[in-house]
Amino acid sequence: MSGADMPRAAEEREVADTAPVARIPLQRFGATYWIALSASAAGVVLLGVTVATLLRFGTGVWGTNVPHVWGFDLINYVWWIGIANAASLLAVVLVLRRHGLRTAVNRFAEAAALAAVVAAGLYPILHLGRPWLFFWVFPYPATYQVWPQFRSTLIWDFWGITAHVLVTGLFWYIGLIPDLATMRDRAARQGRLVVARLYGVFALGWRGSVCHWSRHQAAYRLVAALLLPLLLAAQTVVALEFATTLVPDWHQARLPLHVVVTGLPSGLGLVLALAAMLRRTLGLHAFIDAGDMDLLSRLTAAASLASLWIYAEGLLFGLVLEDAVAREAMLVRVTGTYAAYYWAGLLLTAILPQLLWSRRIGLSTATAVPLGLCAAAGAWFDRYSIVVAGIERTNLPVARPLYVPSDAEWMLLLGTGGLFVLLLLLFARLVPVVSMYETRHEEAESEAA
């Protein structure tokens, strides 16, 4: 029996080196990071103040009225959900297709989805007239023995958003477990025992057993497979909240498809912008390579093309083929008081991102980031057009007071934006931004092939 304690050195590196990724959370961050973090934290404080004001004075602080009972609350909600959906969808499809791009973008696409869905999840509660009673949509045994009304699209949405947050979180976390183990081991090697234990607790004692891997992969792909239809369902349910009403411009079978498809460039654009920024600021060129960036920009451009088709189809159906009332409603939406929002949405989500077909534009941070963010902003304009301009033509020619968003609503948007950025910054600081085990795995597989 000989204790062969001294290892024999391996001749060459057999496994892809993911150390640059693992090093990021364990290193010091510069002033820029802290400034960004403070700014986004200030946004969250603003959100807190806005929410406190809202709770104190009521929904009257918004610019909403009858018939515009929904304003920024639903616009922002649908927008954030769209971003979350598209980002999640990308991650899920990449996992299910075992696509090479997954190593590069999955982790932060999932993180962005999670942050967006958290930001979105605030709105269904805050938009209520009495937000503190939001739990009444949950069937719990109350002393008054009244139950939720399960035929409501809002109940679907309650479960939808709950499931969306939880399953997106699960998907992200399951993928994160092995990487947390890597972080644990690296921290331990550096002698940072507290950090190691923290990572260790969240890694749940992952030790890389091939048996564990087998079940882990099964679970990961199962959740991905479950998430795919859930995303479509959740987004559809949100759209159904509009489509099942009797509002002429909303009561359209094509609305769910429109919402799903125009959501895609917003999420993909955001992922593209994040990829470009992470790549540049964290020096991850090796992990998010030019090929990844190119693929991602072309995906965004493709989603944008799909949106263009959806817009064209909407115009064709809405202005030509539908019945008179729906035609008039559509006409009002594209030419009425809020027409600018419609066309801004069309321009920003469906036309400008077409530039990303160009490799040069897609690969340059200076162009990819603004174009990606434009696509995301465009979806916001589109949601504005749907939520506000969609009811400019109601069934009866009743009073149509203007909807003018109030300061409180702008602050709410800013606040959830701050929350989103804060969550992403914390993510970049605390966990590996690229899936390390997938990188290794993919490299090993490509070598084998």
Added chain:
Amino acid sequence: MTQPAGMIAEFADAEEMLAALRAARKAGWRRLDAYAPYPVPEAAELLAVRGWPVAAITVAAGLAGAVLQYGTQYYLNVVDYPINVGGRPLHAWPVFLPATYIVAVLWAAIAALVGMLVLNRLPRLHHPVFAAPGFDRASEDRFFLCLFVDEPGFDAAHAEHLLRGFDALRISPVPAA
């Protein structure tokens, strides 16, 4: 020196580790485990571990969630407190389905994580192999095969002998916990 929990061999390469694993299985070794920084399905196959039980748990939980949600909706809106809502029937099954479906997915997804953890006997923060020298690289770039020696007829020397036959970077005993 107390009896170690097992002998562990470190490899730079999955193929080496697989070869050793195959040999150990052939030698009738039953208490053994392999560790890798990424999934190595062949190794799991050799250890006769499949992913489908996770899928089974997931599907079962999803079905249970669906039944529970549909049942809840039916019971509460049709039986316990039936109310005429907008002239729709009490048992308006088409509109009960979306939530049923979504909740089924929620249950299934949670069950996938929980089932995976339970089948893997996780969380387990402390495990003897963690004490093996150089095991920290199992999560980065090394492959390990550990032969446990807590069964009669399988001892450390036997294990070391078996492992010696392969291109291990290092063979060390795993300290007993």
Added chain:
Amino acid sequence: MSGSHPGRREILRLSAASLALAAAGCDEPTEFGQPLYAPPRGEVQDAATYATVLDLQGLGRGMLVRTRAGHAVKVDGNALHPASLGATDVFAEAAVLSLHDPARARRLREGGWTRAPAALDATLAAARAELAARNGAGLHVVTGPIASPTTARLLATLLAAWPGARWQQYDPLAEDAALAGAELAFGTPVATWPDLARAQVVLALGADPLGPGPAQLHLARNWALARAEGRGRGVLPSLIVAEASPTLSGAKADRHILLHPREIEPFGRAVAAALGVPGLQGAASHPEAEAVAAALRRAGPAAVMLAGRAEAPGLHALAHAVNAALGSEVVHHAAPALARPAPMGPAALRPLVQAMANGAATHVLLLGVNPVYDVPAELGFAPALARVPFSLHAGLYPDETARLCTWQVPLSHELESWGDSRAFDGTAAIRQPATRPLVGAARTVDELLAALLGAEERALPLVQATWREAWGAAFEEGWRAALEAGVIPGSAAPRLHLPLRPGWDPGPARQSQAGLVAVFTPDPCTLDGRFAENAWLQELPRPLTKIAWGNAVLLAPSTAAEYGMSAGDEVVIERAGRRVLAPVWPVPWHAPGCITLPLGGGRIASTEVGLGRGLDAQILRDPDTPWTGEHVTMAPTGRHARVIASQLERDFDGPAAARIVAPGEGFAPPAPAPSLYPDWKYEGHAWGMAIDLDTCIGCNACVVACQSENNIPVVGPEQMAMGRRMHWLRVDIYRHGVSAIFQPVPCMHCEKAPCEVVCPVNATVHDHEGLNVMVYPRCIGTRTCSNNCPYKVRRFNWYDYARDETPVKVRNPDVPIRPRGVMEKCTYCQHRIAAARSEARMEDRPIRDGEVETACQRACPTRAIVFGDVNDPDTAVARAKRAERNYALLGELDTRPRTTYLARVQAGR
């Protein structure tokens, strides 16, 4: 927040005004509707109803006041009273708010200092002594129009005692020209009104029989009766209205002729000429005159011609002559109900202003009038009043006049005081208090006059004295009967049949032929500004303009286009060197080439409710021709001013919403739409409503009745402008040629209610009688139901409109107030249904048809709203819904509304 936030404090103050209750001003902390608080003595009375009478322009409308635990809750019409016939107008409905207004004058003041009540008596005694010495010379009493027998008796006593004293009636809305016209035609001032129930053809020249006024309820009811009878026969009575400024009558006209104010008299003369009226001095011609004359001639005794208050006396005389020539049995003449039928318009105040200015008037009593605001500026009333050594003002509010008087006396509200009154037809009624006085220091006009005379000074004995004199031994019996019925039977003035004077026609009035003409009209909600402090009336969208919380210069769209202006553009209007700034508001029913300046705006009122709120037309008014202003100029300033309107002109077209049929025509019953689901069966009662668009005159009484009954909060101008009104019932207006269709829209109580399905928490559901109920405590405020309501009848509590910092007090304790963040809407007065159900159950019988009346239905002067059980084929509502012209609003959506509409009927379609 800065956008909407400043409004909040205002809201709180406004709702304080509109929701503060009886208790405000009382000493005791009586909580409203608190079932545990029994009166110290006697039987507990939950609810009681008192018959009383409310005055408008001095003429009474008999009302029933419902009280709860001693507090006046709601005003309903008294079916026995000829000026109500069971209905109410907006002013009567809103009286209960004025009664409870914490901003009412509460203290007796002398020069701004609060005085004890005894101080007034002492002062009046001193004045009495001083005046008695000179036979009353120097005393001027100014009152509104007086029809009250008691007030008239007291004034007569005063004038008899002091021949030197002067009594002047003053009413900014006085119809002096009608009196003068009657003098021309008959040599005596008679009151004239049409018996519209018998009319086949009515020609109204600038007259507005269906519009607000002391006889509105009577006239509107009879018009509706004639119309119902005509629909049955298939020959509709014809209302022909020739006017410049739009009125409710014009909106309901079967033939609406838009005429420039200068064309109205010539048109009348042309019609008279075509009819060959004898004694006509100057004829004129008009292309439509011949056809109109032919219609009048055909109807003969069933025809009538009416002239409006803005027309010259000659035209009134001409109307009398035409009616005489036609042998009209529709027109009704009687001795005026007013104690002294004499001119009482602004010009009648000239002698008083002179006397005040030259010091001849030493004691001026201004009782229940506000001339400092509502006398045309040209007359110089305010500066003259300031020179009077002793001036006393009695008013409900510390208004503009009060501020200039040496003594300010709070006036008792009609709902808390004794008195009497006569209706337009002379029918007398006793006013009894429905609640104990809420303002301790307040006095009635009668009490003040009595105090001046040194006589008995409480109101009750004063009124009793009047009627004891009239009834003698039968007093006790008569008094009790009068209080119970709310009307004194047989007291109406007898119908007079007067011969026409031969020289009735003074010839065509002299009219200038150039320049813009301004028409002055009373505001449909605040009249001449007297109701400007009433938040319900301020927030009520005016019937034809839909403007709330203010007014604007009304004109024809073509006139606006001529000036290159659109709605809301500000103009400066100038006449005789005086100018006002105001936004313009094009109205499709307006005659081109002239403008309308509504009265009642721009008040320097004592409360935020009435302060400002539009232009003050009194500045431009000519006291001698108070209803038309010649030589007016209008120039755009280039600025834009905010006008708060609940419906814009661009939304006046809705052919599918407000439908029209020819007589006898109807709609095919809608084919049942294919449905995935079986229908629910409603056994037992199934409540439903039918609203007749043919008889709805858009008077808004239903809206205020609903507000009063259901504790609907006032939201204030800021919130109103944002589109957050709370009225459960709104009246939409639709353009139809040159006339209009009013469509009251409450909750439709759809059987397939789209709102209910989307509520996640079962907060809005159906009950087994088909009501779409809203469960406020369960509502979490997703507002999805409002989104899914195609009729947009749901209202949301964006702020805590109904509450104040002070403990919440409810006016109608049967209806809960709604907290912030919940949806609310019309309930079909569900609390009344429940009360009837409890009543019926205890008496072990079914609910009878008509036992449940919704507040809007009860208020409606034309009974356009019918409510009841649609399952029972014998109910009025079931009969109405069987009519062929019954249709569902937005029926194509297949929401199966329980509220349906009966289409407007129009001949020649």
Added chain:
Amino acid sequence: MPQIFSPRADGRFRLTLLLLVAGLLGAALLAYALARSDRAWAIGQPAPQPIPFSHALHAGNIGLDCRYCHAQVERSGNAGMPSAALCLGCHQQVWMGASILAPLHDSIELGDPIAWASVHRLPGHARFHHGVHVQAGVDCATCHGAVQTMPRTVKVHSMSMGWCLECHRAAAAMVPTANRAPDELGPLGLWHGGVELPPLTRCSTCHR
């Protein structure tokens, strides 16, 4: 490489997870119990009253009928409270000088009602009609308990909506058939899709 976690860490970690889940469940159970506790509904808690009136004395010992004081209970929505004059009808003879009865005299003097504090107050959005319930044969004690044994009046039932529903769902069993209203007689409720809807549980029965 040294172990990061000691062997006992696993136990602790799993215990923590277990406690977390148990804590959540426990909190839910606690909330469930508290929402139904007597304290939450003020059961058994007398309210401060201007006069320490004892139902035990008046209704129990003396044996006054409920309707002697609550005269409207059979006809009206409110049960009706005795006027001060009614109280003094007896108390002019009995206990007339007692200082605790001073509020009665004050009430007569000032014309103000006596400000009793409500023990059974329902929220504003609920409608309750005493007359209908009494005429349907519901005994006073069904809701108010054995008032004749209470020296100080207290609530014995929660008067929560769920509590109301308990009777309204089982009205058929509780109310003698003869007393039932016509629309509840035939098919006691409304049938839809094979499901019975008792009309007494519709929202508009109790909510306004």
